Amino acid sequence: MYSIDKSNKRNLSSYSNEVKRHQGRNSYPHVLNFYGVPPTEEITIDEFESFAFDRMQVLKALEGAILRNKEEEEIKKHIDNISNSWLPLHSNESDKGYSLQEERRKDHISHFILRLVYSRTENLRTWFLKYECALFKLRFSRENKEERLSFLKDENITWKNLSQAEKESMANELHWSSNFDEETFFEIDFEKVPDLVARRAVYLKKGKAYVPMADLLSLVMYEFRQRLSKALELASKSFITSRNERIMPMLDEIIKQYDGRMQTSNYSVVDDPTSDSVHQLVEHFPLCMQHLYQNLCENLHLKHFARIQFNLFLKGIGLTVDEALAFWKKSFSNIDDAKFQKDYAYNIRHNYGAEGKRQDYKPLNCMSIITKQRPNTGQIHGCPFREFSPTNLRSKLVQMGVRNEEHIREILSLTDREHYQVACTKYFEITKGLLDDNDENMIETIEHPNEYLKASISLKKNRMKMNNNKDDK
Numbered sequence: 001m002y003s004i005d006k007s008n009k010r011n012l013s014s015y016s017n018e019v020k021r022h023q024g025r026n027s028y029p030h031v032l033n034f035y036g037v038p039p040t041e042e043i044t045i046d047e048f049e050s051f052a053f054d055r056m057q058v059l060k061a062l063e064g065a066i067l068r069n070k071e072e073e074e075i076k077k078h079i080d081n082i083s084n085s086w087l088p089l090h091s092n093e094s095d096k097g098y099s100l101q102e103e104r105r106k107d108h109i110s111h112f113i114l115r116l117v118y119s120r121t122e123n124l125r126t127w128f129l130k131y132e133c134a135l136f137k138l139r140f141s142r143e144n145k146e147e148r149l150s151f152l153k154d155e156n157i158t159w160k161n162l163s164q165a166e167k168e169s170m171a172n173e174l175h176w177s178s179n180f181d182e183e184t185f186f187e188i189d190f191e192k193v194p195d196l197v198a199r200r201a202v203y204l205k206k207g208k209a210y211v212p213m214a215d216l217l218s219l220v221m222y223e224f225r226q227r228l229s230k231a232l233e234l235a236s237k238s239f240i241t242s243r244n245e246r247i248m249p250m251l252d253e254i255i256k257q258y259d260g261r262m263q264t265s266n267y268s269v270v271d272d273p274t275s276d277s278v279h280q281l282v283e284h285f286p287l288c289m290q291h292l293y294q295n296l297c298e299n300l301h302l303k304h305f306a307r308i309q310f311n312l313f314l315k316g317i318g319l320t321v322d323e324a325l326a327f328w329k330k331s332f333s334n335i336d337d338a339k340f341q342k343d344y345a346y347n348i349r350h351n352y353g354a355e356g357k358r359q360d361y362k363p364l365n366c367m368s369i370i371t372k373q374r375p376n377t378g379q380i381h382g383c384p385f386r387e388f389s390p391t392n393l394r395s396k397l398v399q400m401g402v403r404n405e406e407h408i409r410e411i412l413s414l415t416d417r418e419h420y421q422v423a424c425t426k427y428f429e430i431t432k433g434l435l436d437d438n439d440e441n442m443i444e445t446i447e448h449p450n451e452y453l454k455a456s457i458s459l460k461k462n463r464m465k466m467n468n469n470k471d472d473k
Contacts, residue, residue: 062134082444091142091144183213196215286453309381311324312361312363325345366448384396
């Protein structure tokens with residue numbers, strides 16, 4: 001991890017041309033924020049990293065829920081739970097015991113840190129824009145009408161209201177509104193409400209769209225998206241020209257820290273695993289490790305990168321170096337001991353830091369498996385959701401018990417759009433029967449093969465415990 005003494009501080013204003021300090025006891029009067037003004041206060045390096053990481057957790061969870069086609073209410077409930085853990089943000093109506101200003105300060109600063117992180121490429125900007133918009137939409141929908149209007153007033157956001165006379169003159173055209181008599185209508189340039197136009201949910205006339213107050217969210221989301229999009233473009237240009245030597249390593253580390261955060265987690269959910277107990281855990285393996293294990297059993301051999309991938313996975317389960325050697329020796333049963341010791345034992349011990357420069361290698365996370373050491377012809381390591389052809393993946397899914405055609409199409413669609421980890425998570429939900437659990441056991445997007453195994457074992461234990469409790473009653 002990138003570490004600097006806690007006393008070291010970084011003034012965020014040095015990375016922006018805008019300067020406006022949030023001051024006073026009520027610096028953040030609203031939960032909602034258009035993030036138009038960057039923070040200028042000093043923060044510690046620890047805050048810089050932790051704020052970014054915590055917000056990343058929420059955005060990644062939101063991405064996973066959306067890509068897995070969860071219902072809107074499911075997404076709201078899920079993100080509320082995730083936010084309460086990583087980025088709590090309570091409304092003004094909440095219990096006064098919450099530190100509202102501290103919560104909103106963290107939300108404000110964390111947004112700008114990630115804006116810097118994600119401003120560097122078009123793909124990163126597109127991702128950040130999409131899920132920041134989704135997060136703002138959830139928050140806006142959660143607030144009551146008075147709070148929404150108060151926020152928009154403070155942001156000086158106004159639209160042309162139809163007068164009563166104008167409204168009555170257009171009564172025939174606007175009477176489709178369910179509450180016409182009491183409804184307020186706005187006259188808006190039609191390109192500002194593309195979602196409503198696409199759904200034919202507004203009346204259009206001479207380039208204007210007539211939007212009822214009930215559809216205020218569409219207007220607000222257009223403003224938020226436009227402002228953030230422009231801000232990201234500006235940040236991108238500033239990033240190219242400034243490239244501050246102190247902040248660059250920190251921004252790089254935030255991405256790496258998130259992608260690799262599971263590498264240092266404790267996955268050991270099996271008491272004293274042995275070379276023999278590995279075979280009893282196969283039902284809990286993710287598809288990538290199932291694939292390697294099946295090939296190992298059939299061919300009594302795995303090539304170099306497949307061995308590394310699987311050996312580090314076993315290390316993550318908790319196998320000692322001696323148990324790992326015993327496992328591989330039994331698995332390579334057609335190879336004599338002399339050849340095994342000469343050609344394979346060294347690399348196995350090396351993975352455990354017992355040879356060479358004695359580096360303690362971590363089990364490979366999903367991003368490493370997906371992006372590094374892509375398999376060539378004749379090699380079988382890597383992520384099946386990325387490396388398999390649609391035909392081969394379909395066959396593999398059927399072999400592993402995914403028989404519902406709709407489920408297969410959904411997984412293939414996710415892989416086609418390069419959402420490989422989300423596809424793996426969907427596979428987990430399908431094969432573990434979570435789709436029928438009313439979202440009670442919804443998991444986060446899989447980031448690590450050992451995380452998959454741990455979640456599977458924990459799920460089985462929880463279900464057995466629940467069944468035993470039922471039997472006791």
